[in-house]
Amino acid sequence: EAGVAQSPRYKIIEKRQSVAFWCNPISGHATLYWYQQILGQGPKLLIQFQNNGVVDDSQLPKDRFSAERLKGVDSTLKIQPAKLEDSAVYLCASSLTGHGTDTQYFGPGTRLTVL
Amino acid sequence: GESVGLHLPTLSVQEGDNSIINCAYSNSASDYFIWYKQESGKGPQFIIDIRSNMDKRQGQRVTVLLNKTVKHLSLQIAATQPGDSAVYFCAENLTGRRALTFGSGTRLQVQP
Numbered sequence: 001e002a003g004v005a006q007s008p009r010y011k012i013i014e015k016r017q018s019v020a021f022w023c024n025p026i027s028g029h030a031t032l033y034w035y036q037q038i039l040g041q042g043p044k045l046l047i048q049f050q051n052n053g054v055v056d057d058s059q060l061p062k063d064r065f066s067a068e069r070l071k072g073v074d075s076t077l078k079i080q081p082a083k084l085e086d087s088a089v090y091l092c093a094s095s096l097t098g099h100g101t102d103t104q105y106f107g108p109g110t111r112l113t114v115l
Numbered sequence: 116g117e118s119v120g121l122h123l124p125t126l127s128v129q130e131g132d133n134s135i136i137n138c139a140y141s142n143s144a145s146d147y148f149i150w151y152k153q154e155s156g157k158g159p160q161f162i163i164d165i166r167s168n169m170d171k172r173q174g175q176r177v178t179v180l181l182n183k184t185v186k187h188l189s190l191q192i193a194a195t196q197p198g199d200s201a202v203y204f205c206a207e208n209l210t211g212r213r214a215l216t217f218g219s220g221t222r223l224q225v226q227p
Binding site: 004033040041042043044045048056091093100101103104105106107108109 | 123146147149151156157158159160161164166204206208214215216217218219220
């Protein structure tokens with residue numbers, strides 16, 4: 001079974017530029033998550049989708065971050081404009097149903113550096 | 116343990132020894148706990164989980180202990196191997212939410 005795919009793996013941009021990340025979850029998984037992981041810290045949830053609907057975006061900085069999952073499969077996360085403090089690894093995860101005890105499977109992440 | 120910015124607490128053990136990694140959680144409403152392993156350049160990988168109605172669960176070479184009285188979780192790794200070197204995170208699920216809340220992580224270094 002293929003895992004969660006993410007691209008690009010690395011991205012370097014200057015502050016105030018825009019950037020987008022892509023995620024392809026495990027086939028058949030209804031729930032998709034985007035996490036932000038700052039160096040030395042645990043992942044922090046940004047947004048959770050159930051199929052193509054948003055379940056939780058309470059920690060998403062909506063003035064600059066946006067995410068979509070239009071067809072309930074792939075998802076993109078965008079930052080516009082980027083700030084220095086956005087430098088982090090952005091992890092995508094998926095789970096089969098999204099129930100609390102469902103295992104979340106993580107992709108390799110995209111490492112973003114904002115200069 | 117608690118981490119501050121870049122300074123993850125580190126546990127250094129000899130190959131073949133047993134390792135114990137600890138985690139404190141703050142929310143007594145949490146009812147599901149998971150340990151993840153994260154190797155450099157990779158996403159977190161599920162190791163083992165435990166529900167709040169249990170106090171111990173065993174897997175292959177790993178055991179998770181849950182003490183709800185003091186809100187403490189531990190991961191025991193038997194016969195630690197070099198491939199166990201990674202950062203280990205505990206995560207909890209809060210009742211009413213479906214997303215995980217991660218702790219700050221502990222780096223395990225296995226000396227050959």
